[in-house]
Structures are given as C-alpha cells and as structure tokens.
Amino acid sequence: xxxxxxxxxxxxxxxxxxxxxxxxxxxxxxxxxxxxxxxxxxxxxxxxxxxxxxxxxxxxxxxxxxxxxxxxxxxxxxxxxxxxxxxxxxxxxxxxxxxxxxxxxxxxxxxxxxxxxxxxxxxxxxxxxxxxxxxxxxxxxxxxxxxxxxxxxxxxxxxxxxxxxxxxxxxxxxxxxxxxxxxxxxxxxxxxxxxxxxxxxxxxxxxxxxxxxxxxxxxxxxxxxxxxxxxxxxxxxxxxxxxxxxxxxxxxxxxxxxxxxxxxxxxxxxxxxxxxxxxxxxxxxxxxxxxxxxxxxxxxxxxxxx
Amino acid sequence: xxxxxxxxxxxxxxxxxxxxxxxxxxxxxxxxxxxxxxxxxxxxxxxxxxxxxxxxxxxxxxxxxxxxxxxxxxxxxxxxxxxxxxxxxxxxxxxxxxxxxxxxxxxxxxxxxxxxxxxxxxxxxxxxxxxxxxxxxxxxxxxxxxxxxxxxxxxxxxxxxxxxxxxxxxxxxxxxxxxxxxxxxxxxxxxxxxxxxxxxxxxxxxxxxxxxxxxxxxxxxxxxxxxxxxxxxxxxxxxxxxxxxxxxxxxxxxxxxxxxxxxxxxxxxxxxxxxxxxxxxxxxxxxxxxxxxxxxxxxxxxxxx
Ligand SMILES: Nc1nc2c(ncn2[C@@H]2O[C@H](COP(=O)(O)OP(=O)(O)OP(=O)(O)O)[C@@H](O)[C@H]2O)c(=O)[nH]1
Ligand SMILES: Nc1nc2c(ncn2[C@@H]2O[C@H](COP(=O)(O)OP(=O)(O)OP(=O)(O)O)[C@@H](O)[C@H]2O)c(=O)[nH]1
Ligand SMILES: [Mg+2]
Ligand SMILES: [Mg+2]
Numbered sequence: 302x303x304x305x306x307x308x309x310x311x312x313x314x315x316x317x318x319x320x321x322x323x324x325x326x327x328x329x330x331x332x333x334x335x336x337x338x339x340x341x342x343x344x345x346x347x348x349x350x351x352x353x354x355x356x357x358x359x360x361x362x363x364x365x366x367x368x369x370x371x372x373x374x375x376x377x378x379x380x381x382x383x384x385x386x387x388x389x390x391x392x393x394x395x396x397x398x399x400x401x402x403x404x405x406x407x408x409x410x411x412x413x414x415x416x417x418x419x420x421x422x423x424x425x426x427x428x429x430x431x432x433x434x435x436x437x438x439x440x441x442x443x444x445x446x447x448x449x450x451x452x453x454x455x456x457x458x459x460x461x462x463x464x465x466x467x468x469x470x471x472x473x474x475x476x477x478x479x480x481x482x483x484x485x486x487x488x489x490x491x492x493x494x495x496x497x498x499x500x501x502x503x504x505x506x507x508x509x510x511x512x513x514x515x516x517x518x519x520x521x522x523x524x525x526x527x528x529x530x531x532x533x534x535x536x537x538x539x540x541x542x543x544x545x546x547x548x549x550x551x552x553x554x555x556x557x558x559x560x561x562x563x564x565x566x567x568x569x570x571x572x573x574x575x576x577x578x579x580x581x582x583x584x585x586x587x588x589x590x591x592x593x594x595x596x597x598x599x600x601x602x603x604x605x606x607x
Numbered sequence: 608x609x610x611x612x613x614x615x616x617x618x619x620x621x622x623x624x625x626x627x628x629x630x631x632x633x634x635x636x637x638x639x640x641x642x643x644x645x646x647x648x649x650x651x652x653x654x655x656x657x658x659x660x661x662x663x664x665x666x667x668x669x670x671x672x673x674x675x676x677x678x679x680x681x682x683x684x685x686x687x688x689x690x691x692x693x694x695x696x697x698x699x700x701x702x703x704x705x706x707x708x709x710x711x712x713x714x715x716x717x718x719x720x721x722x723x724x725x726x727x728x729x730x731x732x733x734x735x736x737x738x739x740x741x742x743x744x745x746x747x748x749x750x751x752x753x754x755x756x757x758x759x760x761x762x763x764x765x766x767x768x769x770x771x772x773x774x775x776x777x778x779x780x781x782x783x784x785x786x787x788x789x790x791x792x793x794x795x796x797x798x799x800x801x802x803x804x805x806x807x808x809x810x811x812x813x814x815x816x817x818x819x820x821x822x823x824x825x826x827x828x829x830x831x832x833x834x835x836x837x838x839x840x841x842x843x844x845x846x847x848x849x850x851x852x853x854x855x856x857x858x859x860x861x862x863x864x865x866x867x868x869x870x871x872x873x874x875x876x877x878x879x880x881x882x883x884x885x886x887x888x889x890x891x892x893x894x895x896x897x898x899x900x901x902x903x904x905x906x907x908x909x910x911x912x
Binding site: 338341342343344346347348410411412413414416441442443444445447448449450451452455495496497522524525526527528529531532549551552553554555557558577 | 649652653654655657658717718719720721727748749750751752754755757758759772801803804805806836838839840841842843845863865866867868869872891
C-alpha cells in the first residue's frame with residue numbers, strides 16, 4: 302500500500318519547529334491529528350483511537366524533548382509506548398493443565414481461520430512433545446470435517462469425529478476418548494458463527510459447560526475493521542475468552558483490530574497466523590504489532606537505540 | 608474503573624445503531640454545530656468508510672450547509688444517504704450474460720471471504736433461472752476445498768469439473784471452459800483458492816488461469832468478481848487495487864452482511880476505484896444472495912441490526 306509512514310508525516314509536521322525545547326500544546330495537537338489518521342487507517346476502532354489520542358496528548362505536552370531525538374521522533378516514541386502498553390507488554394502461551402488433557406476450544410466468525418489454526422496449534426504442540434487430538438465439532442460447513450481430516454493426515458495427528466452429530470455431544474465424547482487414548486491435548490474446532498446468532502452462541506456455551514475448556518481462544522482475521530470490537534465483546538461476554546489468535550498477518554493488513562480487541566476484552570493475543578501452511582503460527586509480539594499498526598518498522602528500531 | 612472497563616463502557620456507545628445515533632444527534636442539537644458534525648464523522652468511520660471518503664462526505668455536508676441544502680439537523684441523514692447512494696451508483700454494469708455462451712465467471716479474493724459459498728449460491732441462482740451451469744474446482748490447494756465445492760454443486764444441482772488435490776489450477780480452468788463449449792453450457796464459474804493480494808507467486812498463478820481461459824474463449828472471463836468480506840476494514844482497498852492489477856475485475860461480491868459489520872469500505876472502493884458491488888451475501892444458505900441495491904445499502908448503513 303502506498304502509505305506514507307506516520308513517521309514521515311510527523312517529520313513534516315515538526316519541520317517548522319526549530320531547536321529542542323518543550324513540546325507545546327499546539328505542536329502536539331498538529332502531530333496528534335496525524336496520529337489519529339494513521340490509527341484509523343490501520344482499522345483501530347475509532348473510540349479506542351479517541352481514548353488513546355487523549356492519553357498521548359496528556360503525556361506529550363510540556364515534556365522535555367530528549368537531546369538525541371527530534372520532536373517528531375519523540376512523539377512517535379510516546380505513541381509507540383502507549384500502543385505497546387495497551388497491547389499488553391509480554392507474550393503469552395497456552396496454559397497446560399496439571400491433569401491432562403488440556404482442552405482448547407477455538408471459536409470465531411466464519412472464515413477467520415479456526416480450522417487451519419487448529420492444525421497449526423496441534424502441530425506446534427506436537428513438536429513440543431505433546432500428543433494432541435483434534436475434534437471436528439463443525440457439523441454445519443460443507444466438508445468441514447473432511448478439511449480437518451486432511452489436516453490430521455498431513456500432520457499425522459488423530460482427529461475425533463462423529464459425523465453430523467450434536468457438537469456438544471461430540472466435544473464430550475472427544476474428551477472421554479482423549480483420556481482413553483492418553484492424548485494430553487484436545488483441540489476443538491467449532492463452526493464459524495456470527496456473534497449475534499443466539500442459537501449458535503448458546504451451543505458454544507453448552508460446549509463450555511460440558512467440557513470446561515482450559516483455553517477458549519478467539520480466532521480473529523487481522524483484516525477485520527471497526528466491527529472487531531463488537532465481535533470480541535460478544536464472544537467474551539458469552540464465553541469468557543482466555544486469549545486471541547490473530548490470523549492472516551502475512552499480508553499487508555495493518556492489523557488495528559488487534560488493538561481494538563485487546564482494548565475491549567483485556568485478553569492477550571497469544572499467537573499470530575503467518576500463512577496457510579501448518580507451520581505458520583508464531584508467538585505474538587506486542588511491540589512489533591505496535592510498529593506495524595503505525596506503519597514504521599525501521600524508524601522505531603532507530604528510536605529504541607537513541 | 609480500570610482502563611479496560613472505561614474503554615469498554617465507552618465502546619457501548621459504538622454499538623448503537625446509526626439511526627439511533629443520528630436521531631440522538633438530531634434531538635440533541637437544535638442547530639448544526641461542529642460537535643454534531645464530529646459525531647457524524649465518527650458514525651461514518653465506525654462503518655469502515657475510511658478516512659479519505661469520510662472526509663469527502665463531510666466536505667459535502669459542510670457545502671450542503673453553506674449553500675442551504677441542509678437547514679436543520681433533520682436534513683442531515685437524507686442528505687448523506689443520497690450522497691452515498693450517488694457514490695455507489697457512479698458506475699453500474701448490467702449482468703454479463705453472453706449472447707454466445709458460455710459466459711465465464713472467475714471468482715477471486717483473499718482467504719476465507721466466501722468465494723466457494725458464493726459460487727454455490729450463484730450456481731443455484733443461475734440454475735433456477737433456467738441456465739445450464741458448470742462449476743470448476745480450481746482451488747486445488749486448500750484442504751477439502753474440492754469436497755466443499757462438490758457439496759455446493761449438489762445443492763445447486765449443477766455439474767462440476769475437478770482434478771486431484773494439488774494439481775494445476777489453470778488446467779482445471781482450461782478443462783472446464785473446454786467442457787462448457789462441448790456440452791453447450793451457459794455459465795461456467797471458476798472457484799479459485801484464497802490468496803493474499805501481496806503474494807506475487809499466487810497472483811501470478813491467477814494470471815495464468817486468466818491466460819488459459821482467454822486462449823479458449825478470447826472474450827473470457829466475461830466477469831471477474833472480487834469477493835470481499837463485509838467485516839474487512841481498510842485493507843479491502845488494497846485487496847481491490849492489487850487484485851485489479853492482476854486481473855480485470857468487473858465487480859465485487861460483498862459477503863457476510865448478515866452480521867453487524869456495515870461493509871462501508873465498499874463506498875471507499877467505489878469512490879476510489881469505480882468498482883461496482885454486484886451481489887451481497889446475507890447468510891450461509893443457498894438462497895442467501897441478493898443483487899446489490901445501492902439505495903438499500905445506503906439506507907442499511909443507517910439502520911438497526
Ligand atoms: N494467508 C493466510 N491464510 C490463512 C491463515 N489462517 C487461515 N488462512 C486461510 O483462511 C481460509 C479460511 O481458513 P479456515 O481455517 O477454513 O477458517 P475457519 O475459521 O475454520 O472457517 P469456517 O469454519 O468456515 O468458519 C483458508 O483459505 C485458510 O488457508 C493465515 O494465517 N494466513
Ligand atoms: N454469515 C455468513 N457467512 C458466510 C457468507 N458467505 C460465506 N460465509 C461463510 O464463510 C466461511 C468461508 O466461506 P468459503 O466460501 O469457504 O470462503 P472462501 O473464500 O472460499 O475460502 P477459501 O477458499 O478458504 O479462501 C464459511 O463458513 C461460509 O459458510 C455470508 O454471506 N454470511
Ligand atoms: Mg472451519
Ligand atoms: Mg474456497
């Protein structure tokens with residue numbers, strides 16, 4: 302995309318500003334206009350943007366500009382710090398249950414990447430020496446079970462299916478089966494659903510009540526726009542999610558949805574999907590995500606060094 | 608109240624519908640003030656309309672106020688709806704049914720937007736309107752993509768051309784077009800694998816599919832539809848641009864409008880790229896497809912869900 306980076310724009314905004322002293326309110330106001338625009342263009346929810354900009358303003362006004370930084374760099378530094386903070390400083394991992402099996406349930410909108418992520422996660426855990434079982438609890442989408450079966454074959458990981466049976470029943474039987482087969486991880490692939498579909502949201506609640514998953518992970522497409530907050534809030538209210546997996550980050554989406562979702566749920570983003578292949582699942586790095594949203598990788602590393 | 612709680616409380620407001628908000632605005636402001644316009648801008652942004660197009664619409668509103676087309680807050684909603692409608696109508700194509708069949712329709716888009724499902728729905732639609740339809744499983748990459756299309760073919764009662772998983776997608780497309788000519792098919796629809804528009808090798812593959820089709824029927828594909836997920840934000844513009852660089856897009860299918868996402872980014876796409884929306888997806892069922900109606904869409908942006 303032909304985005305002019307925020308850093309460039311800020312550089313121009315501050316061009317007039319000679320010498321280094323305190324940042325005045327009007328200097329900051331100009332700069333924050335650009336910050337606001339950049340965040341909105343990155344799909345950060347506009348309400349989150351508003352709160353964030355207010356916070357940045359508070360911090361920036363009246364601050365001494367460091368010797369080593371231009372005023373533009375200084376504002377960028379503050380913006381970046383606030384973004385990283387909001388995104389949750391550290392990386393997270395899957396909580397492994399003390400008594401196996403650890404039950405992980407993947408939920409989300411249609412096409413977000415749940416089934417693929419189930420395969421990726423199983424693959425990752427298998428490589429860490431675990432023995433996963435994947436569960437085909439999507440009984441609606443055409444060939445959803447077959448899709449999981451193909452992934453299971455590719456990964457040489459068993460899958461549990463009962464055809465088009467009731468998903469709650471499937472999940473329950475799958476956990477029983479895992480105990481019998483001594484599988485220590487159960488990954489439940491659920492059907493994509495809209496957060497406003499009460500019937501299907503109730504189905505997830507029933508699965509939760511029945512198998513008491515250790516991790517309910519919301520799978521979110523990195524290209525999601527402003528609606529990300531509504532989706533995340535609904536899933537979180539109904540199910541109480543334990544974390545988020547952000548998919549399709551291998552494209553050019555700025556991924557502002559990450560910030561929005563973090564803001565409404567407070568839950569950590571645990572993994573990033575970086576491709577269609579089954580090894581394309583990575584740890585999520587909040588700091589990298591912050592610079593991605595702002596669209597300025599290199600500038601930040603320079604500032605970090607200053 | 609913690610930071611997250613505060614944000615959450617704040618976000619409650621964003622969930623309220625467009626209408627509700629505008630009505631509140633209208634009640635809350637006797638005359639048009641800057642704050643009212645700011646709130647209106649927020650409403651557009653929250654529908655994914657994007658900064659440049661929102662700015663453009665806001666300028667139109669300000670002009671409308673200046674030249675007395677808008678005289679009270681009550682005039683705002685109809686004015687805006689009309690402007691959006693006009694933007695969406697800027698370029699509209701008729702259906703591309705060829706006099707000299709088969710008509711070839713190529714379906715492209717990023718991963719998981721609803722391409723295969725849309726083909727199923729369209730196949731059903733054309734089949735029911737009396738056409739002979741053939742669908743081609745040129746997504747040979749994703750696990751069980753062929754099986755998925757086969758089930759849709761059964762639902763729609765149409766024939767399907769498929770090769771083995773992992774085979775060359777262009778060869779499937781070629782076969783399909785040839786078979787269509789031989790079997791006097793009216794409409795051929797080609798399902799392609801989801802691909803991110805930034806992946807050069809996958810976009811190259813799309814070009815090859817295109818070339819192979821054109822070799823059989825020079826005017827084909829007669830229609831190349833980009834499928835966009837209504838939940839997508841500003842990245843959809845990049846998708847439309849980059850897919851458009853590789854294949855000659857003739858329109859957009861906007862899916863998943865049965866959720867709460869407004870799909871406002873298509874306004875920006877229409878505005879910036881003059882690419883018309885032709886169909887909308889409103890569910891996962893075989894009948895959940897509607898022709899796009901600009902006025903309805905503009906109105907729906909303002910409606911409760
Ligand atoms: N490029 C890319 N594609 C991905 C990623 N994760 C998933 N996909 C693709 O996204 C599409 C949808 O993935 P699925 O795993 O079928 O999504 P789902 O959420 O299970 O879909 P439903 O079950 O229909 O709701 C497929 O084409 C996947 O290959 C990712 O990280 N990057
Ligand atoms: N609610 C809703 N879901 C839809 C709609 N269209 C498609 N879906 C769902 O979205 C998911 C993905 O649809 P697909 O047709 O497999 O998408 P695709 O673009 O072919 O995906 P890939 O081939 O993996 O890139 C499925 O769960 C569909 O049922 C729609 O209009 N509304
Ligand atoms: Mg799935
Ligand atoms: Mg498909």
